[in-house]
Amino acid sequence: MNKEMLKKLVDEFMARVIAKNPGEKEFHQAVMEVAESLLPFIEENPKYKQAKILERITEPERIILFRVPWLDDKGEIQINKGYRIEMNSAIGPYKGGLRFHPTVNLGILKFLAFEQVFKNSLTTLPMGGGKGGSDFDPKGKSDNEVMRFCQSFMTELARHIGPDTDVPAGDIGVGGREIGYMFGQYKRLRNEFTGVLTGKGLDWGGSLVRPEATGYGQVYFAAEMLKTRGLDLKGKICTISGSGNVAQYATQKATQLGGKVVTLSDSEGYIHDPKGIDAEKLAFVMHLKNVKRGRIKEYLEKYPDATYVPGKRPWEVKCDIALPSATQNEIDGNDARTLLANGCFCVSEGANMPSTPEAIEVYLEKKILYGPGKAANAGGVATSGLEMSQNSMRLSWSREEVDSKLQNIMVSIHKNCVKFGTEPDGFINYVKGANIGGFVKVAEAMLAQGLV
Numbered sequence: 001m002n003k004e005m006l007k008k009l010v011d012e013f014m015a016r017v018i019a020k021n022p023g024e025k026e027f028h029q030a031v032m033e034v035a036e037s038l039l040p041f042i043e044e045n046p047k048y049k050q051a052k053i054l055e056r057i058t059e060p061e062r063i064i065l066f067r068v069p070w071l072d073d074k075g076e077i078q079i080n081k082g083y084r085i086e087m088n089s090a091i092g093p094y095k096g097g098l099r100f101h102p103t104v105n106l107g108i109l110k111f112l113a114f115e116q117v118f119k120n121s122l123t124t125l126p127m128g129g130g131k132g133g134s135d136f137d138p139k140g141k142s143d144n145e146v147m148r149f150c151q152s153f154m155t156e157l158a159r160h161i162g163p164d165t166d167v168p169a170g171d172i173g174v175g176g177r178e179i180g181y182m183f184g185q186y187k188r189l190r191n192e193f194t195g196v197l198t199g200k201g202l203d204w205g206g207s208l209v210r211p212e213a214t215g216y217g218q219v220y221f222a223a224e225m226l227k228t229r230g231l232d233l234k235g236k237i238c239t240i241s242g243s244g245n246v247a248q249y250a251t252q253k254a255t256q257l258g259g260k261v262v263t264l265s266d267s268e269g270y271i272h273d274p275k276g277i278d279a280e281k282l283a284f285v286m287h288l289k290n291v292k293r294g295r296i297k298e299y300l301e302k303y304p305d306a307t308y309v310p311g312k313r314p315w316e317v318k319c320d321i322a323l324p325s326a327t328q329n330e331i332d333g334n335d336a337r338t339l340l341a342n343g344c345f346c347v348s349e350g351a352n353m354p355s356t357p358e359a360i361e362v363y364l365e366k367k368i369l370y371g372p373g374k375a376a377n378a379g380g381v382a383t384s385g386l387e388m389s390q391n392s393m394r395l396s397w398s399r400e401e402v403d404s405k406l407q408n409i410m411v412s413i414h415k416n417c418v419k420f421g422t423e424p425d426g427f428i429n430y431v432k433g434a435n436i437g438g439f440v441k442v443a444e445a446m447l448a449q450g451l452v
């Protein structure tokens with residue numbers, strides 16, 4: 001299909017999506033990226049076109065919207081919005097994280113749930129796609145306030161989820177603490193100890209390597225991409241954004257594989273440590289972010305040789321490999337051009353949709369190694385899938401066993417991208433590979449299950 005024909009098809013398709021989902025710009029962006037890869041493939045496979053699979057897959061099976069009232073420490077009433085998007089259950093129970101962040105809205109959660117459908121399919125495990133969350137901001141709240149909010153949130157959510165129906169996990173603002181409070185409330189309401197949430201503590205049904213899985217998987221995926229060019233991580237300078245769960249374990253794995261991580265960030269700015277953030281410095285960051293719940297600029301109080309750049313993202317720092325691990329649209333076209341001008345040749349996404357469409361265009365035009373989030377960060381949900389299996393069997397696998405399964409899954413996701421994304425000149429277009437690779441399994445299941 002030539003460029004003009006593709007553009008016409010995409011424009012027509014997107015006009016319908018935008019009319020049906022007005023104002024949801026992140027959702028439009030995620031759908032458009034997929035439509036650009038899939039529409040030519042669907043033209044070549046009329047069975048998907050006749051069954052309107054793409055139209056059906058962009059419409060959530062169910063959206064749950066609810067009020068979350070709670071009392072703050074002063075005894076004042078607070079009200080937040082609660083959401084769960086049950087996007088697609090063709091290949092398994094809905095599965096995907098909960099995000100607690102003040103920017104959360106319907107469009108953001110729909111984009112995340114949509115991407116999750118493809119990602120979960122790529123993992124090779126039987127998981128459908130979902131996502132949820134709230135505009136609640138855990139930052140600056142006491143433990144008791146977070147607990148009361150989580151209990152109120154779960155009081156409503158509990159009636160819609162279950163270990164064979166919908167299994168939420170963490171995402172931005174939802175870590176071990178929040179999962180604990182929500183699991184406790186679910187158990188109390190249902191009188192059931194089941195694998196209804198993943199990311200649980202090790203002593204109460206959690207899986208080894210689940211906290212590490214997204215960041216580890218992101219780096220394993222980068223290593224697989226590098227291998228296609230006969231390279232590895234040894235001696236490579238890596239820039240990482242974020243300093244939460246994904247960023248922390250991406251730092252750990254990249255360092256273990258011989259890379260040198262020189263930046264971390266939060267929403268206020270980034271730190272640059274040219275000597276590298278080694279295991280000892282990372283332990284400091286983990287305590288700072290996970291226990292003290294402080295800001296990344298406090299890194300300089302302990303390591304004054306580093307610099308702190310307020311109000312900026314780390315993409316201006318020279319690197320070989322960029323590992324965006326904070327949030328959506330954190331690399332725009334200019335950032336992408338700066339990265340490439342400074343010699344960056346590999347981008348592996350830990351965050352969901354961190355690169356804008358213009359940034360992706362820059363990567364693809366210059367044919368760098370670019371692993372989109374739905375492939376590169378799938379290790380997190382894959383290990384959640386492994387946690388579900390362990391819960392169902394009432395068994396716990398060893399660290400080595402889970403880590404080796406995770407590595408195998410990342411290798412197989414990479415293979416699938418190569419299978420569907422290799423272009424005639426040998427360039428691997430991982431965007432196309434991940435979109436088509438993730439789509440086929442879901443589409444076949446939808447065909448088999450009829451019009452539901």
Ligand code: NDP
Pocket residue numbers: 170171172173174175214242243244245246247265266267268325326327328350351352377378380381
């Ligand atoms: P955390 O809440 O642990 O950390 C998020 C980090 O990103 C923090 O450093 C935060 O800074 C920063 N951040 C959040 N929002 C913004 C913003 N608007 N601008 C700049 N920085 C921001 O979340 P995770 O590490 O779990 O998630 C990070 C990304 O990875 C997200 O895109 C998430 O969807 C994705 N992801 C996570 C998975 C998981 O298993 N946790 C699985 C797959 C993808 P601050 O503290 O200032 O807010």
